[in-house]
Amino acid sequence: MKLHKESDISCSSAAESYLIEKMNEIKIFSPATVANVSCGFDVMGFCLDSVGDEMVVRKVETKGIKITNIEGFDLPYEAKKNVAGVSALAMYDALDLDFGFEIEIYKKIKPGSGIGSSAASAVGSVFGMNELLNRPFNKTQLTGFAMKGEALASKCEHADNLAPAIFGGFALVKSVSPLQILEIPSPEDLYATIIHPQIEVKTSESRGLLPKEVALQDAITQWANFGSLIHGLHTSDYEVIQNALHDVIVEPHRSKLIPHFKEVKETAIQAGALGSGISGSGPSIFSLCKGIESAEKVKEAIEAIYSKTGIEYDMHVSKINTEGIKIIQ
Ligand code: HSE
Numbered sequence: 001m002k003l004h005k006e007s008d009i010s011c012s013s014a015a016e017s018y019l020i021e022k023m024n025e026i027k028i029f030s031p032a033t034v035a036n037v038s039c040g041f042d043v044m045g046f047c048l049d050s051v052g053d054e055m056v057v058r059k060v061e062t063k064g065i066k067i068t069n070i071e072g073f074d075l076p077y078e079a080k081k082n083v084a085g086v087s088a089l090a091m092y093d094a095l096d097l098d099f100g101f102e103i104e105i106y107k108k109i110k111p112g113s114g115i116g117s118s119a120a121s122a123v124g125s126v127f128g129m130n131e132l133l134n135r136p137f138n139k140t141q142l143t144g145f146a147m148k149g150e151a152l153a154s155k156c157e158h159a160d161n162l163a164p165a166i167f168g169g170f171a172l173v174k175s176v177s178p179l180q181i182l183e184i185p186s187p188e189d190l191y192a193t194i195i196h197p198q199i200e201v202k203t204s205e206s207r208g209l210l211p212k213e214v215a216l217q218d219a220i221t222q223w224a225n226f227g228s229l230i231h232g233l234h235t236s237d238y239e240v241i242q243n244a245l246h247d248v249i250v251e252p253h254r255s256k257l258i259p260h261f262k263e264v265k266e267t268a269i270q271a272g273a274l275g276s277g278i279s280g281s282g283p284s285i286f287s288l289c290k291g292i293e294s295a296e297k298v299k300e301a302i303e304a305i306y307s308k309t310g311i312e313y314d315m316h317v318s319k320i321n322t323e324g325i326k327i328i329q
Helices: 014-022 083-093 117-132 139-154 162-167 203-208 216-235 238-244 251-257 261-270 292-306
Strands: 025-035 044-060 064-071 100-106 170-176 179-184 190-197 275-278 285-290 313-319
Touching: 025 117, 025 162, 044 117, 044 162, 044 190, 044 313, 064 083, 083 100, 083 117, 083 139, 100 117, 117 139, 117 162, 139 162, 139 179, 139 203, 162 170, 162 179, 179 216, 190 292, 216 238, 238 275, 251 275, 261 275, 261 285, 261 292, 285 292, 292 313
Parallel strands: 064 100
Antiparallel strands: 025 044, 044 100, 044 170, 170 179, 190 285, 190 313, 275 285
């Protein structure tokens, strides 16, 4: 387990640094993520590799941040109203630069899907700028800038999608103020199956449903499960992970927003998933599985029931992405 500190600046070789200094434009894959992971509301998330946005970040002579192209979904071009723009401005304002950046967003993750659409936009811009500047900031600092963008979308500063998108794998947000992130190991054979029913659930509204207080007995159950999940991930003990994937605090309230949630969850578990729950604030539902065959079997079982509901949906099977956000060009 590793606590990232300010001194933990990503290193690049001299040759890499030279190349980055000469580069004016990069293309990035900004991954989708699953937040909460059942028992870790607001503090835990993991990174996917089969779904994510692409973004281009370009260094330009004109000062400031400008969004020059958005494809895939209808989102604001004004930087102050766009998640990627807000996080970029937070980072830009912390620097004193005599040039600016342009951002292009090729959005593949539907906003309001529950697999970290706003987080992917928020981290993409700051990651890209940081690379073009030869990495003045570490990953925790980038997460901090991205939180400003995430707050625009969800009306609160949480980092449980941002941290896994930036660090890869499973990430635990120990604290947001000061921001402390712990990287948690991913067992080799762990896969996720995601169903995304094509309805929109706004994170801000789905947070509004949650009670302000919880019963002590529920809190005890939840932190016992969460501690067990962390232990299971560290020791690659799939049985411990399986027994930990329960949420007695948030899921009972939010599951009402997701059509056929109970049926999907039961089907996934019967088909062999270790556990299943709401991905972030929904409507996506994730299942964690041991091995790709199991993840594909769970996908088929869920499809068999969801294809009869008349609700359009997407499905993804993904290994846990331990690399996180990356340059693709
Ligand atoms: N932890 C956040 C929530 C994640 O559940 O509201 C939102 O994707």
